[in-house]
Amino acid sequence: MALNKKQTKIDTPSVVNIGLIVDADNYVSQKWTSFLIENLDNEFSRRFPCFSWEFSIVERQDFPKNAPVDPLFLLEYGADIKIEYGFDYVLLVTTLPLLSRFEQGINGVPSNLLEAAVVSLSKILELPNENLQRKAFLSLTKHCLGHLWGLDHSANTVMKPRKFWTGQPPLDWDKKEEEQIKQNLKEIADPRIEERGGIKSKWRFYVKMLQEEGLSILKDVLVVRSALMMFHLGRSTAATAVSIIFLFLSAEAWEIGSAMDSAWLDFALVFVIICATLSFYFGQNLQSISRSDKLKEQAVRSRLVLLGTIFMGMFSFWINLFVISYIVINILPQGVLAEWAGIHGKPIPDLHFSKLMATFGLMASAIGGNLEKEQDIKALLIYTEET
Numbered sequence: 001m002a003l004n005k006k007q008t009k010i011d012t013p014s015v016v017n018i019g020l021i022v023d024a025d026n027y028v029s030q031k032w033t034s035f036l037i038e039n040l041d042n043e044f045s046r047r048f049p050c051f052s053w054e055f056s057i058v059e060r061q062d063f064p065k066n067a068p069v070d071p072l073f074l075l076e077y078g079a080d081i082k083i084e085y086g087f088d089y090v091l092l093v094t095t096l097p098l099l100s101r102f103e104q105g106i107n108g109v110p111s112n113l114l115e116a117a118v119v120s121l122s123k124i125l126e127l128p129n130e131n132l133q134r135k136a137f138l139s140l141t142k143h144c145l146g147h148l149w150g151l152d153h154s155a156n157t158v159m160k161p162r163k164f165w166t167g168q169p170p171l172d173w174d175k176k177e178e179e180q181i182k183q184n185l186k187e188i189a190d191p192r193i194e195e196r197g198g199i200k201s202k203w204r205f206y207v208k209m210l211q212e213e214g215l216s217i218l219k220d221v222l223v224v225r226s227a228l229m230m231f232h233l234g235r236s237t238a239a240t241a242v243s244i245i246f247l248f249l250s251a252e253a254w255e256i257g258s259a260m261d262s263a264w265l266d267f268a269l270v271f272v273i274i275c276a277t278l279s280f281y282f283g284q285n286l287q288s289i290s291r292s293d294k295l296k297e298q299a300v301r302s303r304l305v306l307l308g309t310i311f312m313g314m315f316s317f318w319i320n321l322f323v324i325s326y327i328v329i330n331i332l333p334q335g336v337l338a339e340w341a342g343i344h345g346k347p348i349p350d351l352h353f354s355k356l357m358a359t360f361g362l363m364a365s366a367i368g369g370n371l372e373k374e375q376d377i378k379a380l381l382i383y384t385e386e387t
């Protein structure tokens with residue numbers, strides 16, 4: 001059924017296609033999903049009449065059945081189904097509690113990157129009456145969809161961040177958010193590259209993608225928490241700290257530094273950032289995210305956003321290391337450093353050495369990064385939040 005809908009989508013580009021994925025054996029989540037569709041369909045058709053809304057339920061036998069279920073797994077699982085059926089967005093509805101990584105006890109996890117969200121009824125069904133349960137479920141779903149459609153948190157609307165979804169107001173988007181959603185959906189509703197056909201080569205597909213979507217990919221990269229990425233990764237940060245301390249205290253590092261030409265160091269820096277990015281990407285098996293073999297626009301887009309995010313993460317981490325090194329160099333006794341660097345009596349070229357130390361540190365962190373648990377890094381990159 002969903003495939004037929006996809007074909008009509010080429011003729012009517014203003015269709016927004018949402019897939020709701022549920023466990024085929026779980027009657028409760030199916031019942032609540034039907035409730036969701038009834039409400040959202042009515043409401044969205046009224047509020048966003050410039051789009052034609054299509055909701056399809058996909059009942060899956062292979063839906064995970066063990067609690068707590070890992071939202072990361074569900075998001076990846078949903079992203080595959082999304083690409084397979086050609087949905088614009090997918091929502092995975094489960095009655096199982098979700099495994100939380102960064103917060104305590106969570107009800108939903110949206111992922112802008114995968115254009116998918118997981119919503120759990122587990123805690124909501126414990127609310128005292130059905131009226132509250134309905135309100136809580138609808139507002140949690142709207143909050144997650146709001147994120148998928150590019151909204152940020154806001155204190156006075158349903159986009160208010162919450163630990164508990166209890167059905168208390170605010171339960172809705174405001175006028176401004178409604179407009180923002182319209183704008184974002186307009187971009188999505190355009191036919192995708194593969195639907196327009198004609199491109200067979202992998203490289204041409206990527207180039208076309210960058211031409212058309214370059215700016216919006218860049219926006220996504222900046223929105224994803226790339227700058228904070230490295231600080232969440234304890235092991236690679238520790239590896240970096242240890243290696244930088246040893247570098248600072250070893251005369252050899254200073255000797256190498258003073259022998260190194262500044263232009264060469266710039267070249268080495270670019271090289272190290274690119275290598276570190278690729279090492280992270282492939283070392284952590286991130287290329288397997290949305291692993292459809294075909295060149296689907298969304299899959300390619302996710303990969304580019306991921307690569308871009310890691311690159312930006314590495315670069316901003318380098319800047320931090322640079323600033324720290326600069327401060328440390330200026331605190332340490334200049335005479336000793338000059339001795340180590342073999343430049344007796346002259347002032348230490350602090351910018352040059354800060355650059356060198358930061359670059360070495362980044363190298364260490366790339367190696368340390370591969371000590372991280374693959375699942376944690378993936379979750380950090382994929383989740384928009386845990387709510």
Ligand SMILES: [Zn+2]
Nearest residue numbers: 153161385387
């Ligand atoms: Zn949120």
